[in-house]
Amino acid sequence: MLDPIFEISDLSVWYGDYQAVRDVTLQIGRRQITALIGPSGCGKSTVLRCFNRMNDLIPGARVDGKILFDGEDLYADYVDPIEVRRRIGMVFQKPNPFPKSIYDNVAYGPRVNGMKGNLDDIVEKALTGAALWDEVKDKLKHNALALSGGQQQRLCIARAIAVKPEVILMDEPCSALDPLATSKIEDLMQTLAGEYTTIIVTHNMQQAARVSDRTAFFTAEVDEQGVRHGRLVEYDNTSRIFSTPADKRTEDYISGRFG
Numbered sequence: 694m695l696d697p698i699f700e701i702s703d704l705s706v707w708y709g710d711y712q713a714v715r716d717v718t719l720q721i722g723r724r725q726i727t728a729l730i731g732p733s734g735c736g737k738s739t740v741l742r743c744f745n746r747m748n749d750l751i752p753g754a755r756v757d758g759k760i761l762f763d764g765e766d767l768y769a770d771y772v773d774p775i776e777v778r779r780r781i782g783m784v785f786q787k788p789n790p791f792p793k794s795i796y797d798n799v800a801y802g803p804r805v806n807g808m809k810g811n812l813d814d815i816v817e818k819a820l821t822g823a824a825l826w827d828e829v830k831d832k833l834k835h836n837a838l839a840l841s842g843g844q845q846q847r848l849c850i851a852r853a854i855a856v857k858p859e860v861i862l863m864d865e866p867c868s869a870l871d872p873l874a875t876s877k878i879e880d881l882m883q884t885l886a887g888e889y890t891t892i893i894v895t896h897n898m899q900q901a902a903r904v905s906d907r908t909a910f911f912t913a914e915v916d917e918q919g920v921r922h923g924r925l926v927e928y929d930n931t932s933r934i935f936s937t938p939a940d941k942r943t944e945d946y947i948s949g950r951f952g
């Protein structure tokens with residue numbers, strides 16, 4: 694049985710009068726890794742941004758339907774989106790450290806949030822959690838931009854976990870990285886899985902198969918007017934999606950016949 698941390702029903706997302714995502718219903722398991730896969734433009738990033746109200750920041754974007762986070766309406770008037778983004782962190786495709794020291798990158802969120810505790814300890818713990826401590830412990834004052842791409846991405850993960858989120862959203866976190874850096878991030882995701890809920894958008898089906906517990910397959914469906922809308926096709930245990938999918942479209946996609 695799934696212990697849901699998110700319960701999404703009839704989610705639609707509009708950019709102006711374009712409905713990019715239509716009627717998505719699914720539940721995300723607590724402390725599981727959930728992968729969102731599907732061809733480019735099917736709405737994966739759009740759906741991911743709904744989980745921490747990042748679409749609020751996009752002019753013209755509108756979210757319809759319901760998302761419960763821990764049983765509470767994430768879009769209720771009284772909910773503070775800033776606090777939501779502390780509890781639900783995000784890691785992007787391109788590593789985006791601040792042009793500051795390694796230390797200050799990780800300390801940034803705890804400082805802004807006025808977190809209690811010794812800042813040095815918080816920074817060390819987050820860097821250790823992101824499997825980066827040993828590589829940077831002697832150069833914490835160095836500029837983060839001098840790190841390799843893979844190290845920068847682990848730093849961004851450290852920055853995300855430093856504020857003790859419950860959920861980490863990752864939008865194609867490895868697509869700018871080489872295979873070795875990618876495998877380090879994948880290992881890290883599995884290590885973090887015991888503690889955090891992770892939702893990852895990935896283009897890489899092997900990656901989804903390797904790291905995730907459950908997989909949601911999206912596609913872009915063309916309506917009568919010829920307009921494309923992102924739809925959820927199938928959602929199941931990852932092993933099942935990649936071995937015996939129920940929907941022909943999923944099977945075609947995972948076997949590389951389209952997308």
Ligand SMILES: Nc1ncnc2c1ncn2[C@@H]1O[C@H](COP(=O)(O)OP(=O)(O)O)[C@@H](O)[C@H]1O
Binds near residue numbers: 708713732738739
């Ligand atoms: N900020 C935006 N403004 C307008 N349209 C957008 C915006 N972001 C995404 N879209 C459109 O919404 C659809 C889904 O995009 P996206 O969620 O980025 O798909 P994916 O991540 O699966 O590639 C696409 O047609 C895309 O062009």
Ligand SMILES: [Mg+2]
Binds near residue numbers: 894
């Ligand atoms: Mg995307």
